[in-house]
Amino acid sequence: MQNAIPPLLQLRGISLRFGGVAALANISFDVQEHEVRAIIGPNGAGKSSMLNVINGIYCPQEGEIVFNGEKRTRMSTRMAAAAGFARTFQNIALFQGMTVLENVVAGRNLKFKASLLEQAVWFGRARREEAAQREKAEEVIEFMELERYRKKVVSQLPYGLQKRVELARALAAEPRILLLDEPMAGMNAEEKREMCRFILNSNRRDGTTIILIEHDMSVVMDISDRIVVLDYGRKIADGQPKCVRDNDEVIRAYLGRSERVG
Amino acid sequence: MFYRLSGQFRTSYYEDNRLIGEKLERTVFIATMLVASIAIPLVASPYLLSAVLIPFLIFSLAALGLNILTGFAGQVSFGSAAFMAIGAFASFNLLLRVPAIPSLLAFLLGGMCASAIGVLFGLPSLRIRGFYLAASTLATQFFIVWCLSKVGWFTNYAASGVITVQHVAPLGFALDNHVSKYLFVLVVVTTLTVVASNLMRSNIGRSWMSIRDMDVAAEVIGINPLYAKLTAFAVSAFYCGIAGALYSYAYVSTVEPDGFSLDLSFKILFMIIIGGLGSILGSFIGAAFIVLLPIWLNVFFSAMEHFSGLKAPSGITSNVELIIFGGIIIVFLVVEPHGLARLWQRAKEKLQIWPLSH
Structure with missing residues (x-):
């Protein structure tokens, strides 16, 4: 078949x-x-x-x-x-002390290539990458309808939204x-x-x-x-x-x- | 009233990623830097510089170092004074034994020595966490101070174990008068604070925080816990190492192993608990609090003696200081684990909408 x-x-x-x-x-x-x-x-x-x-x-x-x-x-x-592979968990496994945006961008962490030194001086690749990955992360935030909450710390959001943020973090990796x-x-x-x-x-x-x-x-x-x-x-x-x-x-x-x- | 965010538009992600996003905060920052670098050196008394501002800046740097490890990466450490000791002793030995080494380079290498040893003693963090990790950093603290005082080579076989540091002039600041000491410390601390802020808005900062918040999930999204934890130890120890070098060369003018005891480690830990775990500003607030508290208490006690005519038993101020510290630590851990920085954050949110309440 x-x-x-x-x-x-x-x-x-x-x-x-x-x-x-x-x-x-x-x-x-x-x-x-x-x-x-x-x-x-x-x-x-x-x-x-x-x-x-x-x-x-x-x-x-x-x-x-x-x-x-x-x-x-x-x-x-x-x-x-x-x-x-990307996944979400049965009990929400978000980074509670970080904002929605930070969680979603962290989902893309494998796409970052800048060295520690470049990140320390915020120069060249580090600075460009941060804006480019942010743009990709924003697409996921828009897709998941989380725009209003992007700068909110995750621990302050209600349960249903946290579930959504977790899916957004997983989708951000383009799995x-x-x-x-x-x-x-x-x-x-x-x-x-x-x-x-x-x-x-x-x-x-x-x-x-x-x-x-x-x-x-x-x-x-x-x-x-x-x-x-x-x-x-x-x-x-x-x-x-x-x-x-x-x-x-x-x-x-x-x-x-x-x-x-x- | 004049603290409003409306009307400030960010039209690119570069703009939204700026170090200080808000207009008013930028203005305040620039004003503070101008006052700190021009007005203060002109008008401040030697006492204010040497007993308040210099130690405040140096402790802020050490607290920032510990905050990177404990507040941002979530690895508890009691070893910050040990890393300060390594920074101080490495700088001392480099200046002593390497002819014609620039002093700034000696300080940098001192920080890097601390960093290397920080990575070594950070290795247990890969297998143990929380309480047990804290115990292993306690061992680090005792081992390093013991090593520095038992091996004569480190202290250049000084009979008393206390050595007066060399006269150096990094970046052209001759560290023999208070004003240039202060200015040099200010330059170093400002630079490293900017660097720390950069790290926190980059991928590495997010990796640290994700390891702190939920390590299994961090690994599932591809973060390498080995790399994240060891870089946190390395960067933190570097900051503490530089703070240690500044402590010796720009503050006490001596190096001695016993100066970097567990007491100092605890003092730095208290700073970040009171100031705010996981907050760069909090490191500074906490350091200010702990540097200023004994001074205020002294003033308070002498005023009391003056008015009441009674003589307080000697040593009572330092004991009261300890009691107050202990009380404040407990209050903060219970009421506001995120410290004074969080209180400030809340005040800011209130101010932005004042006089409305929502």
Whole structure:
């Protein structure tokens, strides 16, 4: 079928253990370029661990990751960032003492080339770079509709806005793959709608590939192209939203054991 | 009323990135610099220069150094006096042993020695943080002072361990009278303050602050914690080293290891806590506070003695000073961890909209 195009990211046989506890057991799935891929599952299923494996925070005991045709068994978080991974966290991980603008520009830190000395005297490359990167950062700020808050210190902003700033910081890096860990947790319906709009806009406009963990099923079913379902560290389903929705094992994992009369 | 931001438009990112963005603040800064560099040397008494302004500027520099490490990069340190000692002793030995070395170069190299040792003693910060890191910098402090007093070569085998410094004239300021001492210190401190402000509005400053605020997230966006932490140690120790050289050559005119004890480290730490962690202005406010407090207390006590006719027991002022310091530190940590600089920031925000309240 469409498997003629090799997937952008492939995970093969990933196993991750903490002591004797298996967080992930032999999980394989792939992510096509430009798609929105969701990972769902009940609490403790290993969804966040999966994201942490993908961008190098955890190193799996078994399995390999193939990104863009290159095979790696372990990759540091910084290598992941340089390769084009960006992410947001379940509990907001912003730089609380910095302004919105500083957070977003910090998201672009890998684009800065000036030496320490040039930065110290604010001369030449350092000065030019600062203005050029600022311009790029402003594009993201405009895209995320954060103009009013750009000079505000993050810790003074409400929760929903902080979530948005975190997405802005991730987008500022112009990532190839964006990992979103519950981007809509704790939001009201309106905020969720806005967040969906930002995520989909980024996917459609810039072609960003998105891997997303989310608990709100209606959101997941609406915006994702394909869904992986995890339960107790095992993969129990993988496929398009409608297939996943009708899958018996998924229903069992979410609703408990059901006796079907058949 | 006249403190208004309206009508000031910034039409390019270069303009928005300026060191001092607001018109009024720029004017105030230029006026302060004019007064400090022209009026003060003309009218100030030798006492004001040597006992107030020179130590204020030198301590401001040391506090700025510690603030870069602790306030901006979030690495707690009790070793600032040790780095001052390295700066002072390295400059002393360079001037003593390298013939015809320009004194400004000796000071710079002294700062760089402190910087190199700062990186070395900063290595533990890659594995430990917070309280434990603080304990390791405490070890740095004791080890360096011990080393400087036990190894005779550093003090040039002086019998008492106290050495009078050489007469030098960096940049043409002969450091043998108060006015030129003051002017030289002013030039150095101003330059390094501008440099620090530049670093804070650049990528490296943001890297430091992101490591301070959330190190996992910093790594995920591609910041190298090794580079960020070690540069913070290097730059901070450089500032402290230069402050140490100035302390010896432009303030006390001697070098002795015991002058750079843990007490001094704590004094500098108090400055940034009171002045404001993570604020350049705060370093200066804190230094001013700690330099001026004993002087005010002395004046206050002698006035009290004069009016009451009673004689305060000797040494009571220094003890009261300690009690007041302790009290103020506790108050600041509880009420305003961001120090006097934050109070000033708030006052500024209020003034800009005065007489309205929102």
